[in-house]
Amino acid sequence: MTRAIQTKNEKLPDPVGFATHDHNDCIDTAIAAAETHCANNGVRLTPVRRKALEILLQEHRALGAYEILDRLRDAGFGSQPAVAYRALEFLVTNGSAHKIERLNAFIACAHSKVSHVPAFMICTECDSVAEVQSNLTNKAFGNAAHVAGFRIEQTTMEAVGLCPVCIDKSKT
């Protein structure tokens, strides 16, 4: 469950698509995207919110609110749950992060540039989480909703199972 801290210029497998990628400046990019988005929408990416997003971006995995709270406190912010929950609510509302309902945890958005319906694959073995680009999926749900006369505001799509890495491990 613990995971190595990301060091500079290192490439390691991470759960964005369960594939290796260069993590180096994806944090800066994502923060910049969030700032732009906030500016465009007349909301503020305050220090706590920004720090919370940074924390989520450090690791591409889902973090519990209290885990985030710990790190916010270490960074000099408030130490009560509401501090974390408020920052997270903001990030989720503004599309910079998603809540993984299955885990009661939060993860930085992996597709912050494009409008998308988030979908996730969650490994039961190593707890890694991959965000899937999946508008087709939503279309199918949308049909059912249309027939029923239901007006969708937000969808949650999460698959639990085994990631490729853990499938390999289980074979040996």
Added chain:
Amino acid sequence: MTRAIQTKNEKLPDPVGFATHDHNDCIDTAIAAAETHCANNGVRLTPVRRKALEILLQEHRALGAYEILDRLRDAGFGSQPAVAYRALEFLVTNGSAHKIERLNAFIACAHSKVSHVPAFMICTECDSVAEVQSNLTNKAFGNAAHVAGFRIEQTTMEAVGLCPVCIDKSKT
């Protein structure tokens, strides 16, 4: 949030497809289906489990574990959380009930006869929940998973929004 108790021979709108249906013997039918399923799989539908399923079937809506626990206690069973959680885990594992992750609540399965991938529409206004028959939806998710090399074991698909009834209400 409260909902009228179902009385005999009455037809009322309920959240199974947000449409009116005859509720009269759907409880008996579902219990019978669960019993058959248990017999076929060498597991036991014990009194607590059966009662928990009955409780869920009484209303076609999502009930929290503690709400179920209250009623189990009233029926003479144990009064501690584990009692409810264990019965619910059993029902979920055996397909007689589903957990609604968005609500941290449980609901009787509306399609207990057929194998299916559960999907739900949840009204933010009246808290009604409709189970959707939606294998197509899963196929789309399955494609993404296949490409990623992820082995899906279980999926959660939930849409929140407004049900037809509440859309109508909001128009007036």
Added chain:
DNA sequence: ACTTGCAATGTTATATCATCACATAGAAAT
């Protein structure tokens, strides 16, 4: 019939996740 084994239940305690209410501080609007 005994007893061994196992699944299910009950209970105590505690862990984990989340929100409410209210005070204070700081930015934006007038």
Added chain:
DNA sequence: ATTTCTATGTGATGATATAACATTGCAAGT
């Protein structure tokens, strides 16, 4: 400068969930 509104900090509490262990009851093997 004053007002207003948003954001933050804190204390208290609520809601959801599991761990650990004792007890019971049934069923298989002898």
